[in-house]
Amino acid sequence: MVVDILRQEHRNIEKLLLVLERELDVFARGERPDYEVVHAVIAYFQVYPDVYHHPLEDRVFEKLKVRDSAAAAKIGDLAADHRRGAERLRRVAHAVESVLADQEFLRQTVNDIIRDFIEQERRHMAMEERVFLPAAISALKSADWDEIASRLADQSDPLFSEAVEERFEIVRKYILQLEQEAEAERSTHR
Numbered sequence: 001m002v003v004d005i006l007r008q009e010h011r012n013i014e015k016l017l018l019v020l021e022r023e024l025d026v027f028a029r030g031e032r033p034d035y036e037v038v039h040a041v042i043a044y045f046q047v048y049p050d051v052y053h054h055p056l057e058d059r060v061f062e063k064l065k066v067r068d069s070a071a072a073a074k075i076g077d078l079a080a081d082h083r084r085g086a087e088r089l090r091r092v093a094h095a096v097e098s099v100l101a102d103q104e105f106l107r108q109t110v111n112d113i114i115r116d117f118i119e120q121e122r123r124h125m126a127m128e129e130r131v132f133l134p135a136a137i138s139a140l141k142s143a144d145w146d147e148i149a150s151r152l153a154d155q156s157d158p159l160f161s162e163a164v165e166e167r168f169e170i171v172r173k174y175i176l177q178l179e180q181e182a183e184a185e186r187s188t189h190r
């Protein structure tokens with residue numbers, strides 16, 4: 001169940017990466033991307049992974065270290081990977097602000113920074129799907145999963161409550177809706 005949640009979250013993250021990638025393609029063609037969409041995706045990534053997704057992965061990883069330290073060692077420092085992702089996101093936000101402020105920032109640099117973020121996020125999630133989650137599935141005992149899941153069910157913990165996840169779902173839908181509108185708008189002007 002916890003693994004299903006993490007996999008679903010990866011699919012949700014990928015949907016938003018696709019949105020960002022589409023807007024980046026617009027930018028790369030020399031056109032103006034929809035900055036409302038771009039900002040919304042950045043804002044989502046500034047909050048969601050650290051508040052919701054990574055803490056859950058960290059708990060699974062802590063259990064993996066106990067149950068199979070060799071497998072955990074192969075994965076390395078998951079928390080550091082997540083921090084590097086947050087750092088890349090800060091570069092993305094800064095690059096976008098620079099473009100909007102008409103600062104001297106090479107378009108190619110902006111393009112590279114955002115592509116790098118998208119690519120590294122995908123690579124990181126692929127590693128988690130291929131290495132981390134399978135290792136956790138084979139090493140963790142059902143009591144471990146129960147313990148992790150019990151926190152999910154604990155409504156008194158605001159971070160892991162379903163209500164919070166529902167709110168994120170609303171935000172995701174809103175962003176996807178904005179993106180559809182941006183795409184529709186662009187196709188009428190082509």
Ligand SMILES: [Fe+2]
Nearest residue numbers: 053057125128
């Ligand atoms: Fe993840």
